[in-house]
Amino acid sequence: MGSHEALSVDPFKRLVKLAARAFYDDITTKGDKQPKTGRSDNRGIAVVVLDALTRRQWVREEDLAKDLKLHSKQLRRTLRFFEEEKLVTRDHRKETAKGAKIYSAAVAATGDGQPGGREGDEKLKLHTHSYCCLDYAQIYDVVRYRLHRMKKKIKDELESKNTVQEYICPNCSKRYTALDALRLISPHDEYFHCESCDGVLVAEADKLAAQELGDGDDNARRRRHEKLKDMLQNMEEQLKPLMDQLGRVKDLTVPEFGSLQAWELQNAAGRAANGDHGNDPSKSSQGFGFGGTPMPYVGETKVEVDFSGIDGKGDIKSENGNGPMKVLPPWMIRQGMKLTEEQRGETKQEAKMAGSLTAVESSDDKKTTDEKDDVKNIQDEYVKAYYAALLKRQHEQEVHDDSKQQTSNATTSNGVTMPTERQIGMKSKRGDEYEGDDVEWDEEPPAGSSAKNFKVHDLNVEAEASDGDEDEDDIDWEEG
Amino acid sequence: MFFHIVLERNMQLHPRHFGRDLRDKLVTKLMKDVEGTCSGRHGFIVAITGIESVGKGLIRDGTGFVTFPVKYQCVVFRPFKGEILEAVVTMVNKMGFFAEAGPVQIFVSNHLIPDDMEFQSGDMANYTTSDGSVKIQKDSEVRLKIIGTRVDATEIFCIGTIKDDFLGVISDPGAAS
């Protein structure tokens, strides 16, 4: 499992690193007023922070600041920036020192970072702690969107597409856009005229060209065109690694850490399941609760039986990887599968023992394997029984599902005969249902208004239909 | 784009209509008042297709008019940026051309007309390719893409482009005659 996860996480990490260098290299989080010289120049910090985050999952911001030897304020400013950029998820919460332990426990379970070793200070004082984590799914989208916008902007400009033409009055320099066109046309000639002074408007040369005007119109236009082309080419060249990485990541499962709380629970539970309770029994019995608050789900330990054979992956080494064939778990064996005896596990004990022994003879650590095999025998018996039960369960489940499906089929086939949508023809029927309530209205013959067109007639019927429930305690106009 | 939606309107009815045809009168008046109007929010109301409900009438002090809240279904037309429309050219000038798609007016400025089309002034102003094979003049039908809309409370005006793949003249009245 571990290696599988790493397979999908690493390309995403690389994506973050590439994006950091492409887009956030020269980001400063200082206010613009301060001069960017010497010490105050913190360009590059953004990249360092993002890199550090790729090596962590959820991390307390104080701890991250300590690790990076940054001032926590500076780090927070950077993180806030990334939060706005949608790269980072943050979570803030008030917690006691005890609550912070849950996080530490979770960190210990993931194996990255050192758990903060503050044992003594069990103060009940509440502190707001901030945590942050990369949001890989969103990063993937954000980077793609950013690239798309960049490309589109240049391309549109290049083809002067989708730009709203602007017009300017040479007399009073009042500006108009093409959206005002209707008001600007004159019946006398083929130009647009200024609303205030009736001057003939001129189309404003495109914005970029206006900036570097100098020579003739044509020349400027051509130069601008070339400049944009260069820009586009440069962009495609320089961002190629990033785009390639996006392509690589495309079909991979995105690493998800969930919300801070979910992540903590998951990792804490995983740790408990591994038998790593730590030395504090009270802690585990309390289920790592927040300062004694009962926490749902914490007590629920998940036992994952990880059979390397299930994944069908050759690279994962099984515990006694001596046998050339992998024994398929009984519940995976279906009728019609072509399997060797070994795979079925029928000749299991003897064959495997023999196989392992012969194989082990060539290997060095014979003793340990023998001991292991003893334990393994007992385990195998247990597992066999377990799967027998599981198989039975599955069969029952299947039978159950089948019957369920049949019943649901029956209901749907029934449902088809029922009118699901209101049809036009039905509306008049609906009107009839309300007849009792609406004595006055139904006296009116529907065909009486024959002079009216079809639409009105139709509406009338509808109106009657809705009439019944409305007019009960209404003023009875027709009676008066 | 067309939408089928439910809208609500308070209808005022003169007391002289209070009789057996009250409902007919209400609906006729609603259609007269509403169809063809434009609201910035919903677009142009093309047609009323049904009445959902007519609420309790409320007599206005002094006048004797009664206000009914009416909920009705209708088809509305609301142009969007990026939408492709087919439109009829109504006017051509040096700045570009105007076209209509149903109730919507669209202006296509000359820089959003393909570069190979030149403006020809004269009796029948038009934009023509250098080889004369394609011509845009009054009553031509064009397919265009909306690139901007101006939505006021009671008016929607669009600007469009024909400078893109598959846009431009789809039928030329000059060629047929």
Ligand SMILES: [Zn+2]
């Ligand atoms: Zn002017």
